[in-house]
Amino acid sequence: MDKKAKAFTIDSELLDKALLIGTISAIFGARFSYIISYPSAFKGDISSIFSLNTALLDPAGGFVIGFISVFLLVSRQKIEFWNFLDSLTPFLGVFIPAYFLSRFASGSGFGLATNLPWGIYLWGTTRHPVQLYLTFLSLIPLAIILLYAPAKKLPSGSTFLIFTIFTSSYILFIAAFQVPNSLIAGFRFEQIASWIIILISLILLNSRMRTPALKDHYETQG
Amino acid sequence: MKTYLMKFRIPISICYLAVCIAWIWFTKPVPDSTDPSAIEAAQIGFKAPYFNLPVLDAQEISTTDLKGKAFILNFWASWCPPCKAEMPDFQHAFEEYSNSGIQIIAVNATNQDSVVDVSLFVNQYGLTFPIILDQDGSASRDYSVHSLPTTYFIDENGIIKDIVIGGPIPLSLLRIQIDQLIME
Numbered sequence: 001m002d003k004k005a006k007a008f009t010i011d012s013e014l015l016d017k018a019l020l021i022g023t024i025s026a027i028f029g030a031r032f033s034y035i036i037s038y039p040s041a042f043k044g045d046i047s048s049i050f051s052l053n054t055a056l057l058d059p060a061g062g063f064v065i066g067f068i069s070v071f072l073l074v075s076r077q078k079i080e081f082w083n084f085l086d087s088l089t090p091f092l093g094v095f096i097p098a099y100f101l102s103r104f105a106s107g108s109g110f111g112l113a114t115n116l117p118w119g120i121y122l123w124g125t126t127r128h129p130v131q132l133y134l135t136f137l138s139l140i141p142l143a144i145i146l147l148y149a150p151a152k153k154l155p156s157g158s159t160f161l162i163f164t165i166f167t168s169s170y171i172l173f174i175a176a177f178q179v180p181n182s183l184i185a186g187f188r189f190e191q192i193a194s195w196i197i198i199l200i201s202l203i204l205l206n207s208r209m210r211t212p213a214l215k216d217h218y219e220t221q222g
Numbered sequence: 223m224k225t226y227l228m229k230f231r232i233p234i235s236i237c238y239l240a241v242c243i244a245w246i247w248f249t250k251p252v253p254d255s256t257d258p259s260a261i262e263a264a265q266i267g268f269k270a271p272y273f274n275l276p277v278l279d280a281q282e283i284s285t286t287d288l289k290g291k292a293f294i295l296n297f298w299a300s301w302c303p304p305c306k307a308e309m310p311d312f313q314h315a316f317e318e319y320s321n322s323g324i325q326i327i328a329v330n331a332t333n334q335d336s337v338v339d340v341s342l343f344v345n346q347y348g349l350t351f352p353i354i355l356d357q358d359g360s361a362s363r364d365y366s367v368h369s370l371p372t373t374y375f376i377d378e379n380g381i382i383k384d385i386v387i388g389g390p391i392p393l394s395l396l397r398i399q400i401d402q403l404i405m406e
Contacts, residue, residue: 041397045311048392055386055395107265113254123268124261172242176249179258179267183251191246198242202235209231 014077015087018070026066033061082157082208089163093142096167097135104131111177128177137170154209161205168194168201259381264366266385270295270376271364275329278340278353283327285380292403293325294396295374297362299335300343302370308390309347315396316351324400326351331370333359375399377406 034056035042035049042048048056074084103109111128119126141163172194182189227234258267274284296312298305309328316326330340332355344353356362365374371389376382383406384399 038394038398041394041401045393045397048394051390051392051395053386053389053391053395055384056392110265123258123263123265169242173245176245180251181267187246187250191249195239195242195246199239202239206231206235209228 014074014079015084015091018073018084018088019091021073022066022070025069026062027057029065029069030057030059030062033058033065037061080156082155082160085160086156086158089160090142090145092163092167093138093145097138097142100131100134100138104129104135109134109181110179112179114177127179130174130178133174133177134171137174138167141166157208158205161201161208164201165198165205168197172198259379262364264364264374264382264385266382268382270374270380270382271361273354273356273361273364275354275356275361278330278337278344278355280352283352283354288325288327289380290378291323291325292378292406293327293376294399294403295327295329295365295376297329297331297356297365297367297370297372299331299370300339301335304389305371306343306347308371308392309343309349311391311393311396312351313347313349314393315400318397319400322400322404324403328353329356329361330354331359331362331367332357333362375403377403 031049037058071081074081107122109131110122111130113125114128115126116128118129120129121127145159145163172191175188175190175194178188178190180188184192258265259269262269262271264271270285272285274282274286276282296308298309300306312326312328328349328351330353332340337355340353340355343349354361361367365372369387371391373386373389373391374382375384375386383403386395
């Protein structure tokens with residue numbers, strides 16, 4: 001990951017520092033977000049604010065606060081944030097398969113019932129091994145990143161956005177084989193969220209592609 | 223090829239988004255017999271596994287007795303330090319929510335404990351909620367309890383809503399979970 005950071009002209013020490021600060025901020029942020037979501041529960045039990053129990057963490061709030069912390073750190077260093085996101089992509093490429101594998105180990109995010117020969121017996125019936133489908137698919141962008149990133153002649157941010165589009169796409173596709181966790185208007189929340197992420201990423205990628213230097217390059221080509 | 227993709231990137235993107243919408247539409251979930259709420263398993267969203275176990279100093283209690291009531295199942299042992307740390311909060315929550323209809327049940331892993339130590343523990347901490355004895359470890363197996371304490375939050379339909387592995391569980395978390403069970 002340090003080698004890839006250098007390829008994106010990002011100091012690997014800065015990347016390590018950003019990940020450390022982002023992780024610590026996310027943990028504190030997750031606890032803070034949980035407390036402000038349920039303030040009355042902590043009346044007469046202030047000590048539980050410092051509880052080591054991980055059930056008192058709000059992952060969404062932690063992600064937002066962690067992201068803001070990293071953004072502020074990178075801005076202060078006067079580093080282009082898109083370049084920084086590109087350098088972070090190899091880390092995501094490793095983290096995401098590990099995350100899906102952990103869900104396979106815990107039995108969460110399980111699949112719909114199936115008669116296919118590669119089905120696994122889990123929670124009372126034979127199911128699609130969706131956690132394994134996701135793990136295998138998530139190795140493809142990792143391999144591409146390790147072999148080809150950074151892509152020449154593409155503007156900064158393209159590696160991160162293309163990675164995001166690919167990841168959200170296979171999540172959207174494979175979610176159809178999962179037992180739904182939560183629904184929005186009868187549709188799987190994971191699919192709706194993935195579609196929105198794909199839409200936003202495509203809009204941002206198009207906007208990055210419209211940088212004058214790149215536009216001129218492709219117009220002169222043909 | 224690259225120039226073609228660049229030139230028509232917007233129409234290609236719109237087509238791709240439309241294909242994704244079609245996939246979401248045609249793979250809309252349909253309830254079936256393998257729906258988790260129809261299967262007993264120690265996992266969130268599934269029906270809580272059946273048990274019928276003796277209560278300390280009383281008769282027996284089974285999941286049938288708890289039908290229509292939300293309840294909390296806490297697996298514990300008298301030698302387990304986080305269990306000792308969280309029991310006063312369970313007692314506090316039991317008293318605080320005594321009129322809510324939520325039942326707290328402590329399942330002692332008696333296959334790795336002793337009834338004498340359990341009785342001493344209950345008297346020491348002044349516990350007044352049911353203490354059931356899992357003497358052969360069957361409930362711990364059915365509920366996939368691999369570490370103590372482990373706590374299951376089960377709604378009035380018998381569906382597991384949340385699982386907290388490890389402890390101690392603070393009073394604030396118990397309040398939040400119980401309030402969510404009451405709201406459902």
